[in-house]
Each structure stands twice: as structure tokens, then as C-alpha cells.
Amino acid sequence: MSNENIIDLRSDTVTKPTPAMREAMAAAEVGDDVHGEDPTVLRLEAMAAGLMGKEAAVFVASGTMGNLTCLLAHCERGDEAIVGSEAHVLHYEAGGVPALASVQLRTVPNDSHGMLDVVAIEETIRGKNVHFPRTAVICVENTHNRCGGGVLTVEEMAQVGSVAREYGIRVHLDGARIFNAAIALGVPAAKLTEHVDSVTFCFSKGLAAPVGSIVCGTEEFVAKARRARKMVGGGMRQVGVIAAPAIVALETMIDRLAEDHENAKLLAEGLARLPGLRIDPERVQSNILAVDVHDGQTFQRKLRDAGVLTSAFGPRRIRFVTHYGVTRDDIEDALERVRHTIEEAA
Ligand SMILES: Cc1ncc(COP(=O)(O)O)c(C=O)c1O
Numbered sequence: 001m002s003n004e005n006i007i008d009l010r011s012d013t014v015t016k017p018t019p020a021m022r023e024a025m026a027a028a029e030v031g032d033d034v035h036g037e038d039p040t041v042l043r044l045e046a047m048a049a050g051l052m053g054k055e056a057a058v059f060v061a062s063g064t065m066g067n068l069t070c071l072l073a074h075c076e077r078g079d080e081a082i083v084g085s086e087a088h089v090l091h092y093e094a095g096g097v098p099a100l101a102s103v104q105l106r107t108v109p110n111d112s113h114g115m116l117d118v119v120a121i122e123e124t125i126r127g128k129n130v131h132f133p134r135t136a137v138i139c140v141e142n143t144h145n146r147c148g149g150g151v152l153t154v155e156e157m158a159q160v161g162s163v164a165r166e167y168g169i170r171v172h173l174d175g176a177r178i179f180n181a182a183i184a185l186g187v188p189a190a191k192l193t194e195h196v197d198s199v200t201f202c203f204s205k206g207l208a209a210p211v212g213s214i215v216c217g218t219e220e221f222v223a224k225a226r227r228a229r230k231m232v233g234g235g236m237r238q239v240g241v242i243a244a245p246a247i248v249a250l251e252t253m254i255d256r257l258a259e260d261h262e263n264a265k266l267l268a269e270g271l272a273r274l275p276g277l278r279i280d281p282e283r284v285q286s287n288i289l290a291v292d293v294h295d296g297q298t299f300q301r302k303l304r305d306a307g308v309l310t311s312a313f314g315p316r317r318i319r320f321v322t323h324y325g326v327t328r329d330d331i332e333d334a335l336e337r338v339r340h341t342i343e344e345a346a
Helices: 019-027 039-052 063-074 096-101 118-124 154-167 178-185 189-193 219-231 240-252 257-272 296-305 328-345
Strands: 056-060 080-084 104-108 135-141 170-174 198-202 213-217 288-292 311-314 317-321
Touching (some): 019 240, 039 213, 039 240, 056 063, 056 219, 063 135, 063 170, 063 198, 063 213, 063 219, 096 104, 104 118, 118 154, 135 154, 154 170, 178 257, 257 288, 257 328, 296 317
Parallel strands (some): 080 104, 135 170
Antiparallel strands (some): 288 317, 311 317
């Protein structure tokens, strides 16, 4: 099957930079960013901090590096971080936090849209006792990848913030797709970060920039995160060339995420009508869909043969992600191909 005929719904990380991004890369003013001399990076960091309602920001290579640098900055060796049982940092970051930050991850169950039960958080926070690790930080994820792109509301973010404040613990937000959450709720992203001490978000997913994420927080916190970034080899030099498309992403790609959400809904409604697939379209809140099916591997293989690419959350749960580069027509086409695949297998 030729590449043009493939509908790639594996992830929003497959997005390609827009023509405006490529122009911005070519024209970017650059300097040595480790010395704080790259004007394009400085501009991006100021923009991102402003959008998150935080004092400062530091540009990092990836979402994984964003989470790792934040946990290095929040914690001492031997500390504990509370994370959701389905958290990205727990499942998909190569065990980097325990391996490189010497921080133990302790889980609290995520509910179906990714929220953590605040009573469970409270019960998990360690008391003062020489035997115990110190609970340093609570990590939340919004939107929530493994929980089918679930969106935590402003109120839910406030609930986590309030329990953390009560116990003198920090909150870190893995906001890889924070703008998807903001668009889904119709609120500025800064409303979702009011109660967190640090947030990292990605330019390289639905915002379609080729690379990069950013960490935001107070001046003091960001200085620590900057040092942690250097420690893990993330101090980059003339990176204005990659900061420039990230600026274009912030200027032009946020509002259009609504289109990805509409397409995800349309896809979910269509899939829900097909035999053997289980998905509740009412629960689809952003650009990620989790579909339950009896034999995921065979289903994925047959879809691939039909030119529809997906990824898997597990042997019986398949992920579809809508993004820039997938149109409404593509979604209708994909649905037709899925229907045909199921009919052929029957
Ligand atoms: C919720 C979440 N956090 C963090 C990351 C890590 O981002 P990266 O792939 O840039 O390391 C991802 C990547 O998909 C993600 O979905």
C-alpha cells in the first residue's frame, strides 16, 4: 500500500511540521542556549511561562526529559513520588525516574478518565517516621494518555492541589497534551496549572512541531530544573532552530486541536456501531480513543493491511489518535476500512 493511502492513527507524534514552521526554522536567530544566549529559546520560554501562568520556563528535548528534570528538581534521592497507576511516567519512560533520580514511584489508582482519588492520595502520603521514604511530590497527567485521553477539570486539579498543600507536598503536572485539555474544557491552560508547582508540556504532539517540550514553574524551581537538564545531557546549544517551530506551534496550532477532538468523536461514534468493538463515545474527551477488542494483535494487523495504523495499550485495548494531518474525510475513510476488515473476518 502506498504511503498516501495510509491513515496513521498511531499517535499525534507522527505530525509533520507546517510550512510556516519550516520557514521559521530557516530564519531563526540563534545563540548558545547553555549560556542563555539563544534569543529564540528565550522568547519561547517566556511565551510558555506566560501561557502556563508561571514565572519561568526551560526548554527540554522531550516530554520524558521534562518529567525527569522536574522530579530531579523536586526530590532528593530516596524520596517517593505518588503517581497514577496508569501514568505515562510509570509505564513509558523506561524507568528513568527510579533509575536516574533514585525516586521511588508509588501508585494510586487512576479512575477511567485519569483522576486520582484524593482520599487514596491522602492515605498514601507518608508520615514522619525514620523507616519511611519522604513523599515529595504528587504527579498528575492531563490529558491522560492511558485513560483514553481523559481530561481532568479545573476543580479536580484544585482538589489535588489542596491535599498537596495540606501536607506540604509539591504537585507536578505531566501536561504533555495540556492544550488538548484546555480546549476540551474551554478554559485557558493557565486555569489548569494554578494548583501545580511544575508543569511540562510538549510541542511535538498535537501542536505538530518537530521536537521539544518545556518545563514551567517558579524562577527558583526552573533554575533547579535547568541544572537537572544539564545533568542528564539536555543542555543544547543553537537550539533556536527547534525553538522557532515551537513558537509557531503556540501561535497557530492550539485552537485547531478542537478539530482533532471532533474527529475523535466522529471516529468513536462510528467504531461504537461496529460489531466486536467496545467504546463509549460519550467518554471520548480529546484526541485519544481506547477501543476494547477481543484479539487486539490480529485486529491491529488486519487494520494495518487495510492501511489504518493504530497502537496498543494492551492485548485487548487499541489506541487511535487523531491529529493535524488527519482530516474528517480520512476519518470517514478509516471507518469504512475498519468496517470492511471486520466484515471480511466474520
Ligand atoms: C502523557 C505523556 N507524557 C509524556 C510523554 C513523553 O513525551 P516524549 O515522547 O516527548 O518523551 C508522552 C508521550 O507520548 C505522553 O503521552
